[in-house]
Amino acid sequence: MAKSTLLARFKRGDLISSEFEVLSLLGEGGCGSVYHCRWAKNPTKEVAVKLLDNANDLPRFIREAKLLRKTRHANVVRLLGSGFHDQRPYIALEYMDGGSVRDLMDQRGKLPVDEAAWILVQAISGLRASKTVHRDLKPENLLLARGTSKQLRIVVGDQTKGPVVKVADFGLARMIEVGDTRLTNSGQVMGTPVYMSPEQCRSTKNVGMKTDIYALGVIFFEMIVGKPPFDANNAYDIMSMHCNDEPKFPRMDKAARDVCARCLEKAVGKRYPSLLALERDLRAIAGLGEPAPDTQGWRIAMIVIIGLGFLAALVWVLRDRLGIVLPF
Known part of the structure; x- marks a missing residue:
């Protein structure tokens, strides 16, 4: 069935699985359409319901549901339930009323260095808790909950007064074990070209935690500078730039530049050795203390x-x- 037909099926007031009243279409994620809904059993509760659009994406859909079911963390979007609507799988997620980091960048343009660092500190905290290689990190997949603030005003170091950043869309994610730094897949190119590492672009079959570190470097650069380090009119040219070109840094905060440069190293071995090490430097830029150690490692x-x-x-x-x- 064509995707347009699937999207047209649900309009405002329609019910999904007899318990979620559709308010609007939020958009299309990695493998499904996402609707803003009201929960029938709790009318004051708003949720985001993602429905599978293509049967070929079922493994990704199931993977995301399983991962979210076992992950409970302040910086990971929470799974509220799952089921079927007319034999079509869905997952119900907490509704993020602040939009995404992409929306924030569209509204504000460049972000102050400390605010950009704080956004990534929260994202990294969620990634560490999920114990996965995400493989599709981008501003659209970093969502914002407003917290007690009516405005999307970033309050560095405070997740109660300012927006909370939560990582979403784990459809491409893979679980990793402690000590793993690489992950093997089928060799198929997966991800979003602007945020893909050189090894991801080449499809070497080995992508891992340092692939996510590269993507975080691209996001950090884009938040500070206002545009990504590599961009072009087509995916092939963008991936070629990731593999062959060096990023051009405008005048910027030296500590932030150093973080970007280390994240964006072509050679995997020259990047940060861990998410924890990257978080430590980002916390320093944001004027915060040391990150909590990995409890599983301890x-x-x-x-x-x-x-x-x-x-x-x-x-x-x-x-x-x-x-x-x-x-x-």
């Missing part, structure tokens, strides 16, 4: 330490009490 470290301690005790008991010498 848990694993403690398990290793406890395990080594137990092994040492076992060796001592076997050798000194029982006279058994292990061959190591």
Whole structure:
């Protein structure tokens, strides 16, 4: 069925799955159409309902739902429910009343360096919590909840008075394990060209956390400068620029320039070693303190330490009490 027909099916006042009253069409995401709805069982609650448009995208749709179901974090869009409407899958998400970082940039143009840094600090916090490689980071996928503020006024370091940034659209995301820095896929080029890393453009089959770091560098550059470092009239030229051209930096804050330059390194090994390291420098630019460590990494470290301690005790008991010498 054509996408236009699917979109035309839902208009203001229509019900999705008998519980979501359509208010408007918000747009089209990576693999579905997103509607602004009122929740029938809680009429004061507004939600965003994403419906699958193409059966070929079902794996991506399921992936996003599973990932959001297991991720609960202030900087990740929250999953409220899922189901089917006329055999068409949907997921219900919290409604972000502040639009996206793209909308913010369209309204304000360039952003102050500290505000841009604070936006990415929040996004990185969500990415770290999700334990994924997102692979499609862009301003449109960084959504804003207004918080207690009626205006979209960024309050650096405060997620109660100013807008909260939440990462959305995990349709291309892949789960990673602690210590993984690369991720293998089928080799198909996926992503949005303006924000794609050189390795993503080349489809080397190896994209990982540092691919997201590159995209964050593009977003940071664009928020500060008002345009991305590489742009052209077609996707091929943009990807060629990512692979072959060096970014041209206008006059800008030195610390911000250094962050952008390190994120935008062509060689994966020259970029930040982790999201945590990037967050640390962004926090410094925003005038904030140190980021919280990765708790899972600490848990694993403690398990290793406890395990080594137990092994040492076992060796001592076997050798000194029982006279058994292990061959190591």
